[in-house]
Amino acid sequence: MAYSRITGLGYYVPDNVVTNNDLTKWMETSDEWIQERTGIKERRYFEFGKDTNYSMATAASRQALDRAGITADDVDVIVYATITPDYFFPGSAFLMQRELKMDGKPVIDIREQCSGFVYALSIADQFIKSGMYKTALVVGSEIQSSLLNKSTAGRNTAIIFGDGAGAAVVQATSDPAHSILSTHLHADGRYAEELYMKDPGSSRERPFSKELIDEGGFNVFMNGNAVFKHAIVKFGEVIQEALTANGYQSSDVNLLVPHQANIRISDYVRQQMGLSEDQVINNIQRFGNTTAASIPIAMAEAWEKNKFKEGDLVCLAAFGSGFTWASALIRW
């Protein structure tokens, strides 16, 4: 029986730092409001002409491959999560595959929003467990800054989101004691329009008209309160599901890596689980919410800072648009 193990982590964030005070140039808001409601102090925005969704993913992947001690030639499949691809189609996985000179190797583009990385990890895990592939490159990458309404009308979403990419190399192992123990995926399309970007929607009478741009369908819409209320329940549920499936309880967890949605959500989940501040990774203060990239960036940073070690029980958990929610339990 094959098991899968994360053998390398990497991340890339653009150099361009945008502080809360910078945002006040475009919208009525304040550093105080943003920090109090979300925990965010600054985020990164891509630089046009320098960063693309796939170039950031490639940089993160190269770092993850180096750290795993392998090259792109050794990778059997790419699973790439993003809601902000470079092109409408084909997906950014194709562009990264070309960059990494992996011609002929399969690529899978998935969406699944803020849960995208955990979904992608689960896909890689199943491929490896089934014996179909031995090495997968799992990526989350987002350029969201170009799709936000940065006027006062869009301030409840514009303040939250940032750009960046994270990647993990997942490889087959025969050792279940150091492997991904389980993944748990959920979705509920009844809430699709609570957090979504409507356009360019194919089912519109005139998908690319100026009227649609003026209507705001090309910007992110979020019902922040509804998302918040569901998130605090579903994070707890899906973490408990992972623990129960493996016969563990909260006190067995060494490290929780939550999707970086809002510091208040992470704090609520941390308190529910009885974990200390040290046991929960929060970098939303510096990077904002980077959707599918947030968990791999947080994991890669935590790994660099020696926040976890071999044998630790690491839990990943996400909630986001769709709605989707997901978790993974890893014995490192």
Ligand code: UT7
């Ligand atoms: O990763 C995907 C998952 N996403 C999330 O998990 C996000 C979940 N939601 C949230 O984090 C919060 O709902 C927000 C941070 C987005 C908003 O915080 P809130 O405490 O729910 O604020 P609100 O939307 O209820 O708005 C409260 C007030 C309103 O003013 P009035 O009507 O009370 O006068 C807003 O107009 O705050 C106002 N407001 C702002 N004021 C200054 C909303 N956005 C801003 C802003 N700056 N950026």
